[in-house]
Amino acid sequence: MSGPGLKHIDSHAAIHEAALNEAKELNRLIAKLVRAKRFDKAIEVAYIIVEHWETRTLQHAAAEEEGLYKDLLDENPNLKDEITALIRDHNIMRFLVKKIKKILETEGFTEEILELFYTLVHVDHFHNLQEEKLLPDH
Helix, strand or coil, rough: CCCCHHHHHHHHHHHHHHHHHHHHHHHHHHHHHCCCCCCCHHHHHHHHHHHHHHHHHHHHHHHHHHHHHHHHHHCCCCHHHHHHHHHHHHHHHHHHHHHHHHHHHCCCCCCHHHHHHHHHHHHHHHHHHHHHHHHHCC
C-alpha cells in the first residue's frame, strides 16, 4: 500500500517538481564549472548529483513501485501497460545513474557525464507527466 500523498496529484506533483528543479539547478552548477574548466570541482558536484538522484528520485521510484503502482493496478488492471512503461522509465534512470558512477570511477569527469545528467532530467520530466495522468484525482 502506498502513502496517501502519492495518490493525490497535488502532493505527488510537488514531490516531482521539487526533485526535478533541484536536479536542474545542480546541472546548471556543473555546466558552469565545466565552462570555467573547473573539472576538480565538477567531479565533486557530479558525485553530489548522483547522490541526489539516488536519494530523491530513485528512492521515490522504489516507493512508487512497491506501493502506488500495485494499488493503481489493483484498482484498474487495464493500467498494466502504462505501469510497465513507468517502471521501464525508472529502470532507464537507474541505468543512467549506474553508468555515470562507473564513468566517474574509471575515467573521472567527462563531457559524457554532463550529457547523461541532462538526459536524466528529460527522462524524468516525461515520466512524471505520464505518471501524473494515472493518478485518481488528475
